[in-house]
Amino acid sequence: MFKSYRCEKLNKTLHFLPDKIKFCCSCAEGPGVVITDFSNIDKEEIIKEKKRIQKLLKRGIIPSVCKGCVDYKEIPLKERVLNLFSPQKDDFLVKHIIVDHFKQCDCKCIYCSQEHIYQTKKQQYEVLPLVKQLYASKMIDSYGLKAEFQGGSISLLKEFDALMEEFYNHGCIDFVVLMNAIKYMPILEKIGCNEKSHIGISLDCGCRETFQKIKGLDLFDETIENIKKLRANSNVHIELKYIIIQGINDNIEELEKFLFVARNIGGIEPISLEIDYRNTILSQFEFKIPAHYYEMFDFAEQFCKKHNILFCKTPHTSNLLKNGIYKPIDCSDKSQ
Numbered sequence: 627m628f629k630s631y632r633c634e635k636l637n638k639t640l641h642f643l644p645d646k647i648k649f650c651c652s653c654a655e656g657p658g659v660v661i662t663d664f665s666n667i668d669k670e671e672i673i674k675e676k677k678r679i680q681k682l683l684k685r686g687i688i689p690s691v692c693k694g695c696v697d698y699k700e701i702p703l704k705e706r707v708l709n710l711f712s713p714q715k716d717d718f719l720v721k722h723i724i725v726d727h728f729k730q731c732d733c734k735c736i737y738c739s740q741e742h743i744y745q746t747k748k749q750q751y752e753v754l755p756l757v758k759q760l761y762a763s764k765m766i767d768s769y770g771l772k773a774e775f776q777g778g779s780i781s782l783l784k785e786f787d788a789l790m791e792e793f794y795n796h797g798c799i800d801f802v803v804l805m806n807a808i809k810y811m812p813i814l815e816k817i818g819c820n821e822k823s824h825i826g827i828s829l830d831c832g833c834r835e836t837f838q839k840i841k842g843l844d845l846f847d848e849t850i851e852n853i854k855k856l857r858a859n860s861n862v863h864i865e866l867k868y869i870i871i872q873g874i875n876d877n878i879e880e881l882e883k884f885l886f887v888a889r890n891i892g893g894i895e896p897i898s899l900e901i902d903y904r905n906t907i908l909s910q911f912e913f914k915i916p917a918h919y920y921e922m923f924d925f926a927e928q929f930c931k932k933h934n935i936l937f938c939k940t941p942h943t944s945n946l947l948k949n950g951i952y953k954p955i956d957c958s959d960k961s962q
């Protein structure tokens with residue numbers, strides 16, 4: 627029997643990128659539905675194209691725009707049989723917006739993946755008018771929406787406060803904001819505490835010297851003060867991340883300093899460790915996870931347990947640790 631696929635991201639995700647708007651995922655190679663006219667969003671055309679792609683996937687055909695992507699999933703046989711008797715209607719309301727069209731940044735992280743991908747790109751358009759249009763044409767699931775900010779630095783995104791107000795005013799309560807915390811931003815205090823929302827900050831170190839080496843700026847103390855202030859003035863979950871960078875912070879001493887900083891701020895949830903993407907998903911080479919990386923993960927986990935702090939690893943990182951090695955994926959055999 628032929629296989630049948632579906633892509634959830636195509637139905638619900640909208641990703642604003644510097645040079646295009648993708649009605650699908652953030653990181654796949656295939657673009658799904660793409661528009662490059664930043665002045666207008668044609669609802670009918672977009673839904674028509676989404677339907678066309680889902681129809682092909684359902685018939686087991688991988689559309690050329692999705693080749694190389696890992697996000698379409700096989701529909702289990704049981705579900706396919708059930709669907710024959712009571713077909714499920716596709717829901718095309720946008721439930722996840724990723725604001726990632728801006729790459730300007732006030733930081734110079736040595737590991738920055740943005741720099742690799744969009745080195746020369748300047749912000750070409752504003753997202754706010756488009757979001758207003760999407761709300762007006764009822765393309766957004768207002769209360770079910772997750773609004774996520776990636777990009778460069780939100781403190782250099784002129785429309786940031788107005789965008790947040792737009793989302794707040796339409797009842798959005800789920801936010802993911804990834805930031806460097808170099809500048810304090812009072813608008814973030816309004817993000818409430820719920821399971822899905824969080825502000826993610828890659829601190830990556832526990833002292834001024836290492837901060838300077840990693841971020842290229844002498845702003846460790848100021849950053850910590852900003853995190854403390856945000857903790858004191860808001861209820862939002864604040865995640866602190868430590869990206870393990872070979873030869874810079876890949877040692878227990880630095881990690882321990884970082885963990886104490888997090889513990890002393892208090893109310894950090896969760897703490898997470900990540901392996902530098904330049905060794906993994908941004909690399910074309912195999913990477914054997916060094917033994918001392920395992921020790922660092924164990925150390926952080928034990929520390930968090932002892933101090934009653936939530937510790938987490940992404941599924942991607944857990945997999946890497948389980949396999950012991952990163953191998954670049956050859957996507958060519960998944961498409962048909």
Ligand SMILES: C[S@@+](CC[C@H](N)C(=O)[O-])C[C@H]1O[C@@H](n2cnc3c(N)ncnc32)[C@H](O)[C@@H]1O
Pocket residue numbers: 737738739740775776777778779804805806826827828867869900901902903904
């Ligand atoms: C690309 S950033 C964009 C948001 C924001 N500029 C920031 O730095 O948080 C999105 C996430 O990817 C992480 N990131 C960027 N480059 C990375 C790398 N080489 N290895 C691991 N994580 C990385 C950042 O720490 C951040 O949490």
Ligand code: SF4
Pocket residue numbers: 633634635636649650651654655656657658659679691692693695696697698
């Ligand atoms: S399978 Fe296609 S539509 Fe879905 S996320 Fe990947 S590229 Fe986008």
Ligand code: SF4
Pocket residue numbers: 731732733734735737738739740741777778779805806
């Ligand atoms: S804060 Fe984010 S965008 Fe800016 S340099 Fe660091 S990783 Fe890159």
